[in-house]
Amino acid sequence: MKSIIISIGDELLIGQVVNTNASWMANQLNAIGITVHRIITISDHGAEIIKTLKLAEEEADIILITGGLGPTKDDITKHTLTQYFNTHLVFNEDVYKQIEILFGQRGFAVTDINRRQAEVPANCKVIQNPCGTAPCMWFEKDNTLFFSLPGVPFEMEAIMEKEILPLLSQRVSGDFILQKTILTQGVGESFLSEIIADWEDKLPKSMGLAYLPQPGMVRLRLTAKGSDEALLKSTLDAELLKLQHLIPQYIWGYDHDTLESLIGKLLIQLHATVATAESCTGGYISHLITSVAGSSAYFKGGVISYDNQVKEEQLKVSKETLIKFGAVSRETVEEMAKGVQQLLHTDYSIAVSGIAGPDGGTVDKPVGTIWVAIATPTNIYSECFLHGEHRGRNIRKAALSALNMLRKSLIQG
């Protein structure tokens, strides 16, 4: 089954609002085996809507429309659909009752303008909106299904989850889609693609691979498509196993995993605590760690030693080390890691010092040079990374490199 999403709204075309609705819907539709063929964003303009509906009807079995259902004059989707399906508006008692309930909850009387939201095209089925005043309208024409939904994200999501996704799931016949996203770190897109080229070339025809690079990591998405779900699953698992054997050193997680949540789980398993000593990352690593709910169980705190005086006084990095090797060096990050581990009485610690840029680079230590040390209860590991020139991305990449090093230390002990 092929679907098209039509997003209606001037606010989308002037870049005022990011179209998160379309990606949410696409994600949900794919999960039940419905391919999204195209996403089209158009303005609140009748002729445009009709032209787009005609084009979409030629290509798709399912057309999901969001937006333009509000009570004000600029919302014309309902009137345009009435015209498109050659019908007229009728007053729907059930929708009106729902509007009354919602207004009652907010302590308001129903206004005339909202009363008119209970008028719906005569030849549509109505799906109630549990969270708002604009109902969902469901049309069928020549085996194509049309759903017109409100553009307010939580209203659209509630209607999709409660009504439309179960309904479509039942109707879907044929192809299943299975997906697995493999998260890698420590290798660039082009190197990775060379390492796995042979494996990629030999993938079964039912499978596809996509590279999704982000600052500091590359995600690989494996997609399998076909009519036999059990066969798809075993094929996907088999290919995944081959990939795991090819690049074990780079894979750190799957699908929606984050390094900070994986680290949290590992620390809880080990009943261990961690602290941070951050220079160039300036608190970003601690921010990632504490963005996980419940992180107070294992994260005791940290010292942001932006100034060398803080490295010396708080973290007990020796003046000699700073003079002899510099703030961005193996020696300094190792002393920082040990210093914060002792200061905050933790089992593990992360220390980072580098040159985020744009200034401060030298020939020996260009912008993007990042030293990371991980102190464990029994050992210390350190490594130097050379990232790029962009300050924000260097901070992000340094943080991910450091978290991945901690993850490896937690697994290796």
Add this chain to the structure above:
Amino acid sequence: MKSIIISIGDELLIGQVVNTNASWMANQLNAIGITVHRIITISDHGAEIIKTLKLAEEEADIILITGGLGPTKDDITKHTLTQYFNTHLVFNEDVYKQIEILFGQRGFAVTDINRRQAEVPANCKVIQNPCGTAPCMWFEKDNTLFFSLPGVPFEMEAIMEKEILPLLSQRVSGDFILQKTILTQGVGESFLSEIIADWEDKLPKSMGLAYLPQPGMVRLRLTAKGSDEALLKSTLDAELLKLQHLIPQYIWGYDHDTLESLIGKLLIQLHATVATAESCTGGYISHLITSVAGSSAYFKGGVISYDNQVKEEQLKVSKETLIKFGAVSRETVEEMAKGVQQLLHTDYSIAVSGIAGPDGGTVDKPVGTIWVAIATPTNIYSECFLHGEHRGRNIRKAALSALNMLRKSLIQG
């Protein structure tokens, strides 16, 4: 001038990535008077790309294409454009030099697969990509302009800002658009709209106002459109002045200002330094401060005192204060602020302690309760905020509240 944005990428159609590129581009194009007629998202599929290009060509003067320019096998945009414009690939020395420079900076040798990124369609003009290996390709056909850009946001944005927007701006005739975004903090959208309702109603016809709420702030965007640029500018300035008189206490900046960059400028003017003591914000305030290039001139560092032991031992918060008033209290944040100011020898400090959630709330101190203290060379200010229930947004809102308090202290002295 009418434009169409074509976003290419399977990751967009499965909902793995939200199409922020399209809204960023739409925003920028509107700002220079170019209407975005439609945004179309399609898969990495040759026939689809060609069909969409044909349709777009009928409707638009300018077609902006993003995505599908990576070095791997699933990236087919360049080959499809070569076919569409009936041409062949040629090796471009300048692009290759840029790839060599980028790889050299990272200490890598150029691989075969990246070398092929220097091949471009013979009949396009090349716009260099300062941040990546895939160049932008510029085609012209029957008065329609086509630009094919990389899908990596910062690469696309750099090329748009440096090259394409100035180029298109020159070609645009007709109406000018002027915009000014006013940044406010400390007031909700509906309350703000009531305060400025009269002013908004009396705005000249050439002007419009949009509310752009974000977690922790409301942005107001004033847009003026017309043929007389000088008149537009004076009208916009006059209305802005009225607004500044209406809500001086809420306005903290304009357009692309950030609180962290404003604070940086103020601290540099005062030759002053700052330190942070963060509990519930877990390093996020320090991260914002250090995201500004050159922040080492005024930011000495901070202590993330997630655990109460760190508040006591490092920040010298007294055990009595913690027991009597709790970690989330005026007394505690004030001691934290003074503690870190003394510890790191700074002129100013920020301290935050609160309940980010989802757990840890009580009847007296529900989730979202945040105490902030600012220590200055001569004084200490503290304030309690009650934000919402969402952990990530509470952290963000707490950080912005704290930075805004520091900004006010720096202005007031």
